[in-house]
Amino acid sequence: MEEYIRLFIKNMGVDSVEDIKDLYQDYMYECNQLVMEIDTAFKDQFLDHSYVEKIVHNLKGVSANLYVHDVYENASKLDDALLNGDSNSYTFQEILNLWHQTHLAYNASKNKIVHYFKQHGYTLTS
Numbered sequence: 001m002e003e004y005i006r007l008f009i010k011n012m013g014v015d016s017v018e019d020i021k022d023l024y025q026d027y028m029y030e031c032n033q034l035v036m037e038i039d040t041a042f043k044d045q046f047l048d049h050s051y052v053e054k055i056v057h058n059l060k061g062v063s064a065n066l067y068v069h070d071v072y073e074n075a076s077k078l079d080d081a082l083l084n085g086d087s088n089s090y091t092f093q094e095i096l097n098l099w100h101q102t103h104l105a106y107n108a109s110k111n112k113i114v115h116y117f118k119q120h121g122y123t124l125t126s
Helices: 002-012 018-042 051-066 069-087 092-119
Strands: none
Touching: 002 018, 002 092, 018 051, 018 092, 051 069, 051 092, 069 092
16 A cells, blocks of 8 residues: 555655645545445345445545555456346345455555554544
8 A cells, every 4th residue: 555655646746745644534534434335235135236336436436546456446346246236247245245355455455544644644543
């Protein structure tokens, strides 16, 4: 994750870590909300694929924007499965497993983001 944050800083032409810390804080805040919504949706065995796909698509998009690669990759797989779910290409359990992988990737990335900024003297709330 550290290399992606450094790449983001370079590609954005930002001068310091301080200039982007709020972006990553906002990312975690927004994603925490999206994760709660997805968790709630998966409690229902009769999953509304289009509703969850919209939320997952948002998670994928904000992760791509801030170079949170592992979340983006996992959310992309889940997004694809949800788009094809109506044609019974994936079972509910397979989609749920993809969600668990995405959720784990998000938690791991979030911890790495917090750690990166802590090393640079900034405290982010996860």
